[in-house]
Amino acid sequence: MPTVKPSPAPRLAVQRRRAARKIAVLRDEVDDLRDSLDLLEARARDDGTRYSADEVRLKLGLLPLKR
Numbered sequence: 001m002p003t004v005k006p007s008p009a010p011r012l013a014v015q016r017r018r019a020a021r022k023i024a025v026l027r028d029e030v031d032d033l034r035d036s037l038d039l040l041e042a043r044a045r046d047d048g049t050r051y052s053a054d055e056v057r058l059k060l061g062l063l064p065l066k067r
Helices: 009-045 053-060
Strands: none
Touching (some): 009 053
16 A cells, blocks of 8 residues: 655745745844944944943843853
8 A cells, every 4th residue: 555645835825934934034133233233333423431242232121142
């Protein structure tokens, strides 16, 4: 008796959902980085207090980068 192979459609749907979630996470990370850059640029133009990149990440609630 021949075995019936499952349709690849369910696996493809799962892969698409995972890819869509990963893209959303990456977009959020890019937005956070843009916010960091905007804040750093504003501080660089202002003669006031300067912040390190880690201080900016802390103020924005971002996790520190792993080095």
